[in-house]
Amino acid sequence: MGQAAKPTRHNRTLTIDFHDETTYAELLGNTTAFVEFVLAFLLALGFQLLHKASCSEGGSLTRHSHYARLRLGGLTIWRVQCTTCKAVFTVLPHFVLRYRQMRPEVARDALLATHGGLSLELCAVIGHISPMAVYRLVCSFGHQSLVPVLTRCGLPLPRYLLADEKHSHCRTDKVYLPTIVSGRVIWHLGYSASKSAVAFTASYGAFQRAALEHEPSYRVRGALTDGFDSTTKSMRTLFPGARLGYCLRHALNKLPDKLIGVSASVRQSVRSQFHTLLYRCRQRTSLRVVALGQRLRRFADHITATVGAEHGERVRNWFKEKKAGWYAVLEDPQMPSSSTLLDQAHNAIDRKLFAMKGFHHPAGSQAAFLTGLAHLYNLIPYQRRALSAGRCGVEVEGGRLPTHDWMLNLQVLTSGGFR
Numbered sequence: 001m002g003q004a005a006k007p008t009r010h011n012r013t014l015t016i017d018f019h020d021e022t023t024y025a026e027l028l029g030n031t032t033a034f035v036e037f038v039l040a041f042l043l044a045l046g047f048q049l050l051h052k053a054s055c056s057e058g059g060s061l062t063r064h065s066h067y068a069r070l071r072l073g074g075l076t077i078w079r080v081q082c083t084t085c086k087a088v089f090t091v092l093p094h095f096v097l098r099y100r101q102m103r104p105e106v107a108r109d110a111l112l113a114t115h116g117g118l119s120l121e122l123c124a125v126i127g128h129i130s131p132m133a134v135y136r137l138v139c140s141f142g143h144q145s146l147v148p149v150l151t152r153c154g155l156p157l158p159r160y161l162l163a164d165e166k167h168s169h170c171r172t173d174k175v176y177l178p179t180i181v182s183g184r185v186i187w188h189l190g191y192s193a194s195k196s197a198v199a200f201t202a203s204y205g206a207f208q209r210a211a212l213e214h215e216p217s218y219r220v221r222g223a224l225t226d227g228f229d230s231t232t233k234s235m236r237t238l239f240p241g242a243r244l245g246y247c248l249r250h251a252l253n254k255l256p257d258k259l260i261g262v263s264a265s266v267r268q269s270v271r272s273q274f275h276t277l278l279y280r281c282r283q284r285t286s287l288r289v290v291a292l293g294q295r296l297r298r299f300a301d302h303i304t305a306t307v308g309a310e311h312g313e314r315v316r317n318w319f320k321e322k323k324a325g326w327y328a329v330l331e332d333p334q335m336p337s338s339s340t341l342l343d344q345a346h347n348a349i350d351r352k353l354f355a356m357k358g359f360h361h362p363a364g365s366q367a368a369f370l371t372g373l374a375h376l377y378n379l380i381p382y383q384r385r386a387l388s389a390g391r392c393g394v395e396v397e398g399g400r401l402p403t404h405d406w407m408l409n410l411q412v413l414t415s416g417g418f419r
């Protein structure tokens, strides 16, 4: 279960925006102009190319590289070979998808419908393609992982993050999707058959490895979780120096569960008092932790007096167990206080997974498929009535995109030829 993507040959594809097919056809006849065009596009992107480890070319192509044309399925494309390390890059025009007959316009519609939560079968009807082709398309983008794609957009690695697992099913088995979100962007969407701390550490560890590869000095300052034991343990193992906070909104929603057998109206009113308490503490500019400690003690006493001693005791014990996580949230003003943005990401992913139920099977490419869905979540612009209409998550977080077209951005950013 949770098959990793099969190792393939090094994919050194470079998707280049030639604006339209006529421009591409014209450039094909003029090698100098073609090379100039490609180099100008790469220079504007500012990405480093994936040469072989030993190469001294420093991550770019030069006019001296070896250029060769070949015909592929009726289309002429160029291959460029670095004269130093012999790495071969395939220059793919924007109107072609790697190894796919499908045109990008068709793929665009299918992906947009998928992202919107339409079932694979219905997405396929829109584009006259098979449901399996849509599934494979999402996987193909998911072969590039999230950290390199997001850092290519100029986003800094998150110093503060939200971590939680989405519960899902693979046929009848329960599975978990460990997720890391910062603001509007998903940085990690893993897949685990177990909810043990070891399994979660392995999944979140994949994010940590990718982040350290990008920035060896990367340190997480704070992580917010819902307080689930395996999640907290895995964060503590992976990011030993980080502040570990518990989501305050989650705490608010859990409180009524502690008042077993008490009428709904009483539980509701206790919840709203607790809401005020947390809100007031967060509003303070100093001694927030001290204030919270005092108020929690008084609040438990208040429950003893108004609801009953047994309830007061239960709430007191619960506070004792969780308060360190709440203090962590208040100690650092930059700490996120609620995991709402992560819940939103999970809801969005859930709609897609539900729509794709038929494609969950133990031998599937879960890792690639989920990563592909996360790319769509990060790169497809919000719709008209949304707060950030017309902008995608990456832009909302301050990232730069190669072009104004999300589909092209997806193609360019997930090109295998970049380092």
Ligand SMILES: [Zn+2]
Pocket: 051, 052, 055, 056, 057, 082, 083, 084, 085, 086, 087
């Ligand atoms: Zn090279």
